[in-house]
Amino acid sequence: MRNSFNTAGFSEVVHEIRNDPAEADFWYTAKARSSPSRGLSVDIGPALFGTIKSARSFRVEVGDPADGPCADAPLPLHLALTGIASCALTTLVGGGSSQNVVFDSADMELTCRDGAYETRVAVGGVPEDKVVADLLDQVEQFSPNYRTLTQHVPVALGFGSRPLPGADGAEVAAGRTVACRVRWISGTQLLSRPLGEGCGPDLRVDAPKQLTGVDWGPNPQEYLLMGLAADVAAQLGRLSRADGRYLTWEVSATGREDIGGLLQADPAAVVHLQDVACAVAPPRGAKAASESELTELVRTAFAHSEVRDLISRARSAGLAWQPQADTPVPSQEPGCA
Amino acid sequence: MTKETRTAIGFEEGRSSEAKWFNDLTRSRFAGPVTPHHRVLSRSVSPETLAVHAGTYEDPVTGAVGTPVFQTSTFLLDEASYTAFSDGTSRDVPIYTRYGNPSQWSVQEKIAALEGSRSALVTSSGMSAIASTVYALTNAGSHIISAYDAYGGTYNLLREDMPSAGREVTFVDPTDLAAIEAAVRPETQLLLFETLTNPLLKAPAIRRIAEIAKRANALLVVDNTFLTPVNMRPLDLGADVVVHSATKYLGGHSDLTAGAVVGRRKFLDRIWAQALRFGGTLEPLTAFLLERGLKTLPLRMRAHNENAREIARHLAGHPEIVAVHHPEIGGGRYADLESADYSGYGGMVSFEVRGGDEAALSFMKRLDIPYVATSLGGVESLVSMPGNTSHSSLTARQRTQIGIHPGLIRFSAGIENPRDLIRDLDHALGAPEEEGRR
Numbered sequence: 001m002r003n004s005f006n007t008a009g010f011s012e013v014v015h016e017i018r019n020d021p022a023e024a025d026f027w028y029t030a031k032a033r034s035s036p037s038r039g040l041s042v043d044i045g046p047a048l049f050g051t052i053k054s055a056r057s058f059r060v061e062v063g064d065p066a067d068g069p070c071a072d073a074p075l076p077l078h079l080a081l082t083g084i085a086s087c088a089l090t091t092l093v094g095g096g097s098s099q100n101v102v103f104d105s106a107d108m109e110l111t112c113r114d115g116a117y118e119t120r121v122a123v124g125g126v127p128e129d130k131v132v133a134d135l136l137d138q139v140e141q142f143s144p145n146y147r148t149l150t151q152h153v154p155v156a157l158g159f160g161s162r163p164l165p166g167a168d169g170a171e172v173a174a175g176r177t178v179a180c181r182v183r184w185i186s187g188t189q190l191l192s193r194p195l196g197e198g199c200g201p202d203l204r205v206d207a208p209k210q211l212t213g214v215d216w217g218p219n220p221q222e223y224l225l226m227g228l229a230a231d232v233a234a235q236l237g238r239l240s241r242a243d244g245r246y247l248t249w250e251v252s253a254t255g256r257e258d259i260g261g262l263l264q265a266d267p268a269a270v271v272h273l274q275d276v277a278c279a280v281a282p283p284r285g286a287k288a289a290s291e292s293e294l295t296e297l298v299r300t301a302f303a304h305s306e307v308r309d310l311i312s313r314a315r316s317a318g319l320a321w322q323p324q325a326d327t328p329v330p331s332q333e334p335g336c337a
Numbered sequence: 338m339t340k341e342t343r344t345a346i347g348f349e350e351g352r353s354s355e356a357k358w359f360n361d362l363t364r365s366r367f368a369g370p371v372t373p374h375h376r377v378l379s380r381s382v383s384p385e386t387l388a389v390h391a392g393t394y395e396d397p398v399t400g401a402v403g404t405p406v407f408q409t410s411t412f413l414l415d416e417a418s419y420t421a422f423s424d425g426t427s428r429d430v431p432i433y434t435r436y437g438n439p440s441q442w443s444v445q446e447k448i449a450a451l452e453g454s455r456s457a458l459v460t461s462s463g464m465s466a467i468a469s470t471v472y473a474l475t476n477a478g479s480h481i482i483s484a485y486d487a488y489g490g491t492y493n494l495l496r497e498d499m500p501s502a503g504r505e506v507t508f509v510d511p512t513d514l515a516a517i518e519a520a521v522r523p524e525t526q527l528l529l530f531e532t533l534t535n536p537l538l539k540a541p542a543i544r545r546i547a548e549i550a551k552r553a554n555a556l557l558v559v560d561n562t563f564l565t566p567v568n569m570r571p572l573d574l575g576a577d578v579v580v581h582s583a584t585k586y587l588g589g590h591s592d593l594t595a596g597a598v599v600g601r602r603k604f605l606d607r608i609w610a611q612a613l614r615f616g617g618t619l620e621p622l623t624a625f626l627l628e629r630g631l632k633t634l635p636l637r638m639r640a641h642n643e644n645a646r647e648i649a650r651h652l653a654g655h656p657e658i659v660a661v662h663h664p665e666i667g668g669g670r671y672a673d674l675e676s677a678d679y680s681g682y683g684g685m686v687s688f689e690v691r692g693g694d695e696a697a698l699s700f701m702k703r704l705d706i707p708y709v710a711t712s713l714g715g716v717e718s719l720v721s722m723p724g725n726t727s728h729s730s731l732t733a734r735q736r737t738q739i740g741i742h743p744g745l746i747r748f749s750a751g752i753e754n755p756r757d758l759i760r761d762l763d764h765a766l767g768a769p770e771e772e773g774r775r
């Protein structure tokens with residue numbers, strides 16, 4: 001298979017969803033937990049691809065942004081950046097594979113500098129720069145997570161069984177720099193390196209086997225939602241600790257991707273994630289706090305989440321790419337594929 | 338021969354060189370794989386006709402009326418083969434027999450037609466069909482629901498291999514719909530049940546179980562070995578995938594080991610990929626035997642159905658018999674049986690002889706016509722005791738919980754004359770003094 005990418009599998013999905021649009025709705029879930037004793041972690045829940053469920057089990061231990069830049073683990077924002085860059089690269093290689101382009105390498109660095117996002121893409125092995133430039137234009141238009149970064153995507157908030165509308169307007173600038181370098185390996189497999197000292201091991205990305213991957217890691221949409229759930233959980237932990245309350249918070253983030261957007265099976269399909277929602281479960285051990293205090297805390301945590309801001313705010317970004325002559329082909333690190 | 342006739346119908350339409358994006362790609366899922374030389378009949382044709390004709394490879398060179406045995410392990414490479422490799426479509430071009438062979442395609446098409454589906458896969462055994470299906474359709478991290486009295490090989494696969502493969506399994510009584518429903522979890526991905534269970538012939542409500550699976554967004558895989566598509570078509574009742582031990586009724590002559598999987602290509606292509614990685618290929622010569630056996634499946638099933646029913650009815654009134662398990666005998670277990678979903682109940686009948694295991698062993702020795710052997714579904718009657726064969730690994734207590742009591746005998750009625758079989762049974766039941774004849 002060209003680039004180890006199963007183009008036939010994607011072609012079949014294009015034709016399937018043209019016949020049966022309900023099969024185009026892909027749902028993803030992530031569940032984060034912030035515990036005073038056990039720290040911050042995030043799991044994925046079962047994904048649903050149309051009518052087909054994919055129940056994989058992946059957990060990432062996450063560093064708490066309140067503890068400083070990195071604590072031997074990626075920050076929630078690293079997970080979100082991983083999700084965006086890996087989606088862009090998968091879109092690039094998949095789209096290229098559909099037009100018979102063969103890649104030696106594809107890398108993307110995505111940096112968040114105080115709430116502003118910068119990209120750097122390097123592509124190896126494609127002789128014609130125009131081919132790469134055209135493909136990157138398509139990535140900007142059709143990569144679901146990249147579009148989620150650049151477009152206004154509402155994020156709903158719920159606490160217990162109650163919706164808390166209108167909480168996703170605040171702009172966040174955390175005043176620091178967080179970056180990931182994501183490298184395409186083969187097919188739908190990628191490796192993301194959170195940049196900076198002690199930000200934990202490389203993160204594996206892959207499509208589920210229902211979508212031509214091999215279950216090597218969570219998929220790009222799941223990383224983005226893991227970042228959201230973990231970030232809101234971390235903010236909740238931080239704010240409640242500041243109030244002297246040691247509570248365990250559970251946050252689940254869900255989102256829907258219309259796969260017809262990426263594939264352009266339906267030109268009218270929305271590309272970015274939709275129905276993005278964050279649900280906060282009432283914390284255990286919160287006897288001392290009143291309902292309205294906790295509700296206020298949840299609203300504040302959500303407003304302070306930089307990943308929530310990443311998703312909800314529209315911004316003008318562009319994929320910065322250096323033509324091949326200027327780009328050293330990145331070295332392959334052994335033992336990753 | 339040109340490449341157009343070597344490759345599966347639909348393969349050429351899926352070759353696209355002009356694509357600029359995914360939406361320009363032209364491959365869609367189609368039926369098969371079958372070449373234009375394979376006989377494809379409408380699924381509305383009757384089973385008797387499908388059994389004889391569906392899938393036959395009509396050889397354009399010799400005009401042979403039967404499928405040739407493509408006894409080869411590999412095929413000439415051509416441009417179509419290379420396209421198949423680069424696009425990931427190697428199920429649709431004969432490249433290497435472990436991937437696919439026209440002999441397999443013939444019998445696959447016949448089985449797909451009989452089950453009312455578009456695609457099938459044949460494998461080296463029923464267990465390779467089941468293992469490939471379970472692995473292909475689940476992920477590490479998922480949950481499976483099955484029956485605690487499923488066929489022993491299936492039970493062992495689920496109990497012994499799933500924990501290390503990261504799948505959790507809940508075993509339930511397959512006739513207890515509330516228990517199945519209660520077992521569902523968010524990560525439940527697969528329900529695996531049999532159309533008729535071994536050896537007690539429980540008849541799970543496939544239609545109801547399909548509804549539970551659908552609500553859970555889980556897939557329902559049904560092992561239709563005991564009933565065959567002649568008696569039930571589980572896909573029509575809402576199942577997603579059907580599996581078979583083709584060693585049994587589909588082959589029908591106790592002379593081969595094979596398995597089959599049937600369903601939409603969306604699932605079958607992934608199961609095919611899993612089966613070829615596991616190496617569960619069906620040899621062309623065995624594919625030929627299976628195709629040949631299948632031609633008489635509806636005829637044989639009629640005889641199996643009748644014989645088992647006659648035997649069950651006869652034994653139900655016999656003083657030496659404590660219990661008879663067969664849907665047509667009725668009883669509490671079959672109170673909710675949706676009889677409209679069945680055209681017959683197959684050739685199996687189980688019964689308990691008075692006097693426990695010892696009496697059962699000597700009864701089997703006195704039988705003249707059936708062979709005392711495990712397996713089922715052949716033209717010859719076979720008889721065995723689950724307690725010392727298929728279910729011997731269970732504790733006595735587990736056997737009692739399932740309902741396998743001492744003295745239980747499983748009778749696979751062949752297609753012999755039922756009067757001969759009944760006379761033989763009567764003789765064996767009524768003549769303890771003649772012990773030791775066999």
Ligand SMILES: Cc1ncc(COP(=O)(O)O)c(C=O)c1O
Pocket residue numbers: 462463464465488490491531535560562563581582583584585594595596712
């Ligand atoms: C219901 C059922 N399923 C599956 C199998 C396994 O089939 P095989 O022995 O062909 O591997 C059997 C075998 O007895 C069976 O009875």
